[in-house]
Amino acid sequence: MNLDLNDKHIILAGGLGGIGSKTVDLLIEEGARVTVFTQSKNYKDHNFKKSDKLSVVKTNYSNEDTLEKDISNANNIQKLNGLIIMVGDGRSEKEIFLKKIESKRIWNLNYFIPRNISERFVKVVQKSTNEENNSELFITFCSSIAAQIFLNAPTEYSVAKSALEKLTKELSWKLAPLFRVNCISPGNIFFKGGTWDKIQRSGEIDITKMLSEKVPMQRFGETLDIAYFAVFLSSSKVSSFFNGACVKIDGGQTTSL
Amino acid sequence: MNKKNIFDLDKGFYIVTGGIGLLGKMHCEAIAAFGGIPVIFDIERNDFDEFARKVEKNTSIKPIFIKTDITNENSINESLLFLKDKNLMIKGLINNAARNPSVSSKGLAKSNRLENFSLNEWKKDIEVGLTGAFLCTKLIGKIMYEEGAGVIINISSDLGLIAPNQELYKKEGFLDSEQSVKPVTYSVVKSGLIGLTRYTSTYWPLKVRCNCICPGGINNGQPEAFLSKIKKLIPMNRMAEKNEYQGIIVFLLSSASSYMNGAIISIDGGRTAW
Ligand SMILES: NC(=O)c1ccc[n+]([C@@H]2O[C@H](COP(=O)([O-])OP(=O)(O)OC[C@H]3O[C@@H](n4cnc5c(N)ncnc54)[C@H](O)[C@@H]3O)[C@@H](O)[C@H]2O)c1
Numbered sequence: 074m075n076l077d078l079n080d081k082h083i084i085l086a087g088g089l090g091g092i093g094s095k096t097v098d099l100l101i102e103e104g105a106r107v108t109v110f111t112q113s114k115n116y117k118d119h120n121f122k123k124s125d126k127l128s129v130v131k132t133n134y135s136n137e138d139t140l141e142k143d144i145s146n147a148n149n150i151q152k153l154n155g156l157i158i159m160v161g162d163g164r165s166e167k168e169i170f171l172k173k174i175e176s177k178r179i180w181n182l183n184y185f186i187p188r189n190i191s192e193r194f195v196k197v198v199q200k201s202t203n204e205e206n207n208s209e210l211f212i213t214f215c216s217s218i219a220a221q222i223f224l225n226a227p228t229e230y231s232v233a234k235s236a237l238e239k240l241t242k243e244l245s246w247k248l249a250p251l252f253r254v255n256c257i258s259p260g261n262i263f264f265k266g267g268t269w270d271k272i273q274r275s276g277e278i279d280i281t282k283m284l285s286e287k288v289p290m291q292r293f294g295e296t297l298d299i300a301y302f303a304v305f306l307s308s309s310k311v312s313s314f315f316n317g318a319c320v321k322i323d324g325g326q327t328t329s330l
Numbered sequence: 331m332n333k334k335n336i337f338d339l340d341k342g343f344y345i346v347t348g349g350i351g352l353l354g355k356m357h358c359e360a361i362a363a364f365g366g367i368p369v370i371f372d373i374e375r376n377d378f379d380e381f382a383r384k385v386e387k388n389t390s391i392k393p394i395f396i397k398t399d400i401t402n403e404n405s406i407n408e409s410l411l412f413l414k415d416k417n418l419m420i421k422g423l424i425n426n427a428a429r430n431p432s433v434s435s436k437g438l439a440k441s442n443r444l445e446n447f448s449l450n451e452w453k454k455d456i457e458v459g460l461t462g463a464f465l466c467t468k469l470i471g472k473i474m475y476e477e478g479a480g481v482i483i484n485i486s487s488d489l490g491l492i493a494p495n496q497e498l499y500k501k502e503g504f505l506d507s508e509q510s511v512k513p514v515t516y517s518v519v520k521s522g523l524i525g526l527t528r529y530t531s532t533y534w535p536l537k538v539r540c541n542c543i544c545p546g547g548i549n550n551g552q553p554e555a556f557l558s559k560i561k562k563l564i565p566m567n568r569m570a571e572k573n574e575y576q577g578i579i580v581f582l583l584s585s586a587s588s589y590m591n592g593a594i595i596s597i598d599g600g601r602t603a604w
Contacts, residue, residue: 074337074364074577074580074581208566241603242603242604245565245600245603246565246600246603249565249566249567249599249600250565250566250567250568253566260589289531289532289535289591289592290535290536290539290589290591291535291536294589295589298587298588298589298590301336301581301586301587302581302586302587302590305577305578305581305586308577310577311576311577311578311581312577312578313574314545314546314566314570314574314575314597314598314599315578315597316565316566316598316599316600316603317565317596317598317600317602317603318595318596318597318603320590320593320595321590321592321593322587322589322590322593323589323591323592324535324589324591325531325532325535325591325592327592328528328531328532328591328592329528329532329592
């Protein structure tokens with residue numbers, strides 16, 4: 074498919090994670106310029122193939138001035154076309170009501186950081202664009218099926234992800250037609266170092282049983298399954314009328330409970 | 331991800347019901363562009379020959395037309411027999427056919443209203459939109475399951491998710507009781523296809539995936555009065571162009587979407603983002 078991504082400039086926040094890094098690889102393959110945002114101290118130890126079109130920037134999501142400066146810098150190198158936010162994490166404590174400080178951490182990671190990055194992105198990009206109506210700009214959030222169904226995930230995680238899906242819908246009205254805003258809701262995605270890898274190694278759940286009981290396709294998804302769709306949504310050529318959509322990729326898990 | 335890559339379709343037949351209609355042709359073009367052979371099941375042949383020549387010229391793939399009435403099990407079976415003789419497997423099905431009596435046509439205005447809607451019209455609409463999709467899913471889904479793999483896409487509508495806004499169809503100079511409306515069957519058929527998707531996606535989940543798209547209305551020569559009203563209901567402030575669903579059709583038919591199953595995907599410029 075000609076995705077027309079050649080030389081488009083995209084920020085991928087959370088681009089060193091499992092799904093994020095696969096998405097970066099695919100975008101680069103498609104010829105896009107990608108600026109990866111991360112807070113990781115080890116931001117230099119990534120495995121991306123060398124490319125002139127890739128830069129990895131250590132930013133500070135909690136400091137809005139730094140964030141805005143980093144987005145502006147990226148925009149100055151080349152005008153930005155889109156933002157994909159893969160920041161988020163569902164690992165937490167087992168209590169029903171998390172302690173206040175943990176609850177705040179989870180909300181921050183899964184709602185406020187994505188919200189703040191998109192706020193700053195919109196501010197920077199709006200300033201530097203003369204177009205009002207072209208819908209070439211996009212924001213893609215990453216939620217989870219925990220936003221929609223009971224998965225016994227940490228309470229605050231599921232609720233924060235629901236808020237993120239609602240944010241997608243609010244922004245899809247308020248930022249249109251200049252931006253297309255959509256959201257991907259992955260099901261159980263397995264990758265080395267990811268939540269399911271850890272659960273499997275801990276032996277706390279019988280994974281084969283869980284998959285056969287809960288997931289019609291009886292398997293985990295892979296990072297590529299999500300990355301392909303994230304790349305698809307980045308292409309204003311093939312996804313030009315997608316706006317306000319929350320698309321689940323879950324092997325059918327949320328279809329039959 | 332250009333050609334000869336992940337979005338390329340497995341070699342084989344991709345059946346598109348109602349494939350000679352406005353959207354059906356777009357699906358067929360997209361299938362051929364990515365290496366699949368589009369097979370049209372339609373009761374009308376219309377300009378198929380000219381269409382097929384164009385597709386073949388652009389893609390080197392010749393679409394197939396098989397006159398089929400999808401409301402008739404025998405008719406579908408006969409068409410499938412014809413395909414069986416060829417040496418290729420069926421890889422996909424798009425349940426796209428619908429009866430689309432135009433809301434704007436004067437003669438229908440009154441009879442489309444709920445209080446006047448005839449049982450006969452109800453039956454005909456349900457027969458094509460739902461019974462036809464059920465029969466194709468049953469007969470073609472079974473073949474794909476037995477052959478080991480396949481994908482089904484059901485074409486619902488934004489009006490499968492929300493009620494029609496009847497204000498859109500109002501015309502000056504008519505009494506309220508004479509205004510045209512979107513018929514009740516449209517909502518019922520399009521919601522029904524969402525149920526069919528959920529059912530099918532969990533029925534043969536290891537071999538046959540099933541997803542549903544809910545497209546928004548297509549810009550197709552509607553009167554200015556209608557366009558200016560509908561634009562206001564869509565965040566992107568426009569209707570779709572007819573080729574804007576080709577990307578998702580190829581994505582859903584290809585192995586790039588191999589973990590997508592049971593998804594109900596709205597593609598409507600944001601109209602149903604509530
Ligand atoms: N056009 C739009 O704006 C729009 C928007 C949302 C959804 N849709 C849906 O997309 C699909 C295609 O719409 P379209 O605009 O191309 O409509 P269309 O009327 O152009 O095409 C429908 C096709 O179905 C065929 N058909 C009818 N009865 C049949 C039968 N018994 N057996 C086989 N084929 C039969 C018709 O001959 C026609 O070719 C429909 O399901 C429609 O509801 C359309």
